[in-house]
Amino acid sequence: MPWIEVPDFQPRRPAQAKAQETRAWYSIKNAASEDEAEILLYDEIGGWLGVTADEFVAELGAITAPKIKVRISSPGGSVFDGIAIANALRSHPAQTTVQIDSLAASIASVIAMAGDRVVAAPNATLMVHDASGMCLGDAAEMQKMAEVLDLISNNIADVYAAKAGGTRDEWRAVMRNETWYLPEDALKAGLVDEVMSAKQAPAEDEPAQMRARFDPAAYGYRGPAEPERPKPGPPPARPEPAAEAPAPALVISVADALTETEVAALRELAQAHLDTAPLDPPATTDLDELADEQPDDWAASLAHLTTPAPWGQALEHLTQTPASSATDA
Known part of the structure; x- marks a missing residue:
């Protein structure tokens, strides 16, 4: 039988332990602004020990911020966990921006396609390839495994075609070659919408937002002190009017x-x-x-x-x- 998903072999663990293992590959937190939440996918997605995406999807549904930023640095992982995450992001009412910080490979690249806008950081890498898995059994089992992997790969190819254009067969050819993209190559292929510059200038309203978040007036600051003005003294005394000299008179005796x-x-x-x-x-x-x-x-x-x-x-x-x-x- 194919070993793509083995739910029957999941060991049962306490919810607390399961939550700690789940947060090993993702975290959700508030970003700098209350209007935006930030999701970090910085590890392998899902896993063979049954750490699935169900808790991730539950926490994502609790986000009420109008904006979500998903930052990815992942080599991939479980195909079905990745599909569940991508569909949850698509169905969330928030505006979603995916930022590839370092690597978005395999199913992590599929999650990246779920963003309303996809941005590649400088020197980031994106990789696409066919689905892979393990199988134990006779020839019939091996043949069945191949059919399942083709089906999964066609499904993934449709995701790339929906984002970048093209057909399923064209993207399957790209996937069979295990294609790696640098930021500019991914931009030309249509997989990303923007390549970040090495040093981006802040948005025009960012200084205003920073000032709004930090108000020194709350600490009693009222601006630079004005120079002390000299106190006015008494008005100068008016000079006494000079006595008019008598008009000269000529007296003749x-x-x-x-x-x-x-x-x-x-x-x-x-x-x-x-x-x-x-x-x-x-x-x-x-x-x-x-x-x-x-x-x-x-x-x-x-x-x-x-x-x-x-x-x-x-x-x-x-x-x-x-x-x-x-x-x-």
Whole structure:
């Protein structure tokens, strides 16, 4: 009989021990973001001792994140465990991205085809080949084993054709040759959608996401301290307005320009004018009427003003220019 699957020989073990062995070849954890879960397939898939994919599928069904990243570094393993994992990933509502970190060979390459998007890391390798198994028995058993292996290989070829295009027979020819692909070759063959660069730049919104995840304000940080501003002092005192200098005045003393004899003559003239001037004011201010009413007194009172007097002669030298004075001399 073919030894592709031997469920009748599974030893029964406690659930805890079985869970520990199961997690030897896969792990599921939350990624950096709450919106994405991460699955690591970093070992052989399944095994002959009955460590199957049932617990993996159960944990996968509990993921509620909208995104799942499956990272693969596996040489393959159990065909039927791999088919169960691939179908579980396809049926999960999350958007699935498969990233081949190192090796996706045999049934691990079939799991990789289940991603909505398949990415190959730098220097990663992908390998496809026909199914293989062990058989113990007569010729009829050997022939039956060959038929089963062909059926399984055709089934796997259909997986590659659905992802990359082509026919079953074309992919069976590739599988019989046990073909190995480097990232660029896998991209040309259509098995992967993208080849990661050696150093990928972060997404445009990644710095914003990092800032959102780490808020220093939660630790009391409020940004760099502002330089201390000097305290304002009292306003400067206003200067007292300067006192206005008095306008220059020219004071002339007539007495300083006259001799004592001339000053005495002026005093006599003024006293004589006061003695002769009428004490009462005239009844009218009209000059003509005043002349008519008092012709004699009025004319007499003014006659001395038009008559040359000794004081006029005394002051005559003040009205002469230096030139005329010099001429008179």
